[in-house]
Amino acid sequence: MTPSIKLFLISAFLLISCTHSVPVSKEEKKAESERLPDNVLPDVSYRQYLSEVISAMESDKEFANRLRSMNDSDEMANQLEFASHSVRNRLDEIKRQEVERLNELEKALEDKLALKANPGKASRAKFRFGLQSLDEATIKRAHLDHSNPHTFEIADLQKLINQVTQDIDQVDQAREAEYKRYEMGKEHSRRARLRRIKDKKAREAAEQQMRAERERHRRHERVHQPGSREQLKEAWEKGDRMDRDSFDPKAFFMLHDINGDGHMDVNEIEALFWKELDKVYSKENDTTVDRVERQHEMERMRRAVLMRLDKNKDRMVSWEEFNAWISSQEANKDEEWKTAEESDEDKPFNEEELRQFEEQYNREHPDEGIDNSQQTGP
Numbered sequence: 001m002t003p004s005i006k007l008f009l010i011s012a013f014l015l016i017s018c019t020h021s022v023p024v025s026k027e028e029k030k031a032e033s034e035r036l037p038d039n040v041l042p043d044v045s046y047r048q049y050l051s052e053v054i055s056a057m058e059s060d061k062e063f064a065n066r067l068r069s070m071n072d073s074d075e076m077a078n079q080l081e082f083a084s085h086s087v088r089n090r091l092d093e094i095k096r097q098e099v100e101r102l103n104e105l106e107k108a109l110e111d112k113l114a115l116k117a118n119p120g121k122a123s124r125a126k127f128r129f130g131l132q133s134l135d136e137a138t139i140k141r142a143h144l145d146h147s148n149p150h151t152f153e154i155a156d157l158q159k160l161i162n163q164v165t166q167d168i169d170q171v172d173q174a175r176e177a178e179y180k181r182y183e184m185g186k187e188h189s190r191r192a193r194l195r196r197i198k199d200k201k202a203r204e205a206a207e208q209q210m211r212a213e214r215e216r217h218r219r220h221e222r223v224h225q226p227g228s229r230e231q232l233k234e235a236w237e238k239g240d241r242m243d244r245d246s247f248d249p250k251a252f253f254m255l256h257d258i259n260g261d262g263h264m265d266v267n268e269i270e271a272l273f274w275k276e277l278d279k280v281y282s283k284e285n286d287t288t289v290d291r292v293e294r295q296h297e298m299e300r301m302r303r304a305v306l307m308r309l310d311k312n313k314d315r316m317v318s319w320e321e322f323n324a325w326i327s328s329q330e331a332n333k334d335e336e337w338k339t340a341e342e343s344d345e346d347k348p349f350n351e352e353e354l355r356q357f358e359e360q361y362n363r364e365h366p367d368e369g370i371d372n373s374q375q376t377g378p
Contacts, residue, residue, distance in 0.1 A: 049094065049097075049101075049143065056094060062084075063084060067079055081154070088152070092152050095144060096150065099144075142163055179348060188357060190210060194206060220279050222336055223279055223280060223337040224276060224337060225334045225336070226273060226302075226337060227308060228331060228332070232247070235274075236252055249322065249323060250323075253319050253323075263316040263318050264317045269317060270298050277294055281297075293341070296340065297340065300346070
């Protein structure tokens with residue numbers, strides 16, 4: 001079975017929170033997958049339009065099955081001509097509503113640009129539309145064919161797919177940038193705390209304590225290579241509570257394909273790593289568990305698995321892809337996994353980036369009055 005329309009369009013937009021819960025049943029997970037989750041595309045202006053287009057296309061079972069046989073976005077868009085008359089009419093109406101929304105936004109933008117000449121008019125526009133910011137890029141986003149405001153055509157579906165693909169990359173980049181800022185903020189706070197300790201012996205003692213905590217964090221059980229046979233067998237044994245020697249790839253895949261669509265999506269793939277992450281992020285080797293770092297590490301593991309298993313680059317793993325991988329010699333390789341903190345090649349920032357971060361931070365927080373004369377290194 002190939003991906004559903006929804007999975008093709010939004011699988012990589014599943015912005016997973018730092019805490020996860022195991023679905024109670026496949027029925028609950030499947031019901032949940034029938035709607036666009038609230039945490040998907042939270043900051044994208046065309047979110048409702050995308051959700052309604054997906055719903056309309058999936059309402060025609062025969063058409064949806066035809067789309068599921070497509071692996072290429074161009075092929076998928078070209079299948080629109082086979083949609084039922086009712087679906088085409090519904091898509092036309094959805095597009096007309098989206099065009100109306102964009103036209104209203106364009107009027108609001110005109111009011112906003114008139115702020116200097118008439119502040120009252122701009123204020124009314126802001127109140128009417130509830131917008132904090134508005135620009136032409138938001139309005140003219142290439143998620144539909146603006147040259148044809150009346151009907152939903154192949155070009156509209158292709159543009160929607162292309163826009164989602166582009167936004168997927170931007171979301172990934174934004175999350176990485178956010179994590180980098182978080183880590184630089186932690187290091188800045190650590191160094192600032194040491195600089196505030198004026199007594200040399202007390203400062204050295206505090207620094208020694210910090211090093212000891214960092215070393216304790218790194219003393220953990222060996223972490224398997226994500227996606228290796230050993231890692232999957234351990235997930236089977238400790239996560240699924242099955243006998244290790246009874247590991248069966250097909251049964252394992254079906255067990256973790258929670259919604260039964262023939263693919264492991266982002267959520268389902270990341271759930272494979274919970275036990276591995278427990279080795280690193282545990283109260284046994286940490287006074288506190290950094291959930292931001294744990295979440296980032298889970299995403300690193302997921303990216304590593306997709307890089308090796310996801311041959312058609314749809315950001316999911318099909319049974320065929322999983323079976324080909326687990327049957328290969330590569331799956332038997334199990335190099336120890338290093339976290340971003342432990343790895344020499346995947347550090348979130350360098351000293352120059354940290355220096356720039358601290359300069360900006362100090363400009364934005366001049367009242368803190370931190371003495372930078374004593375630079376305390378890592």
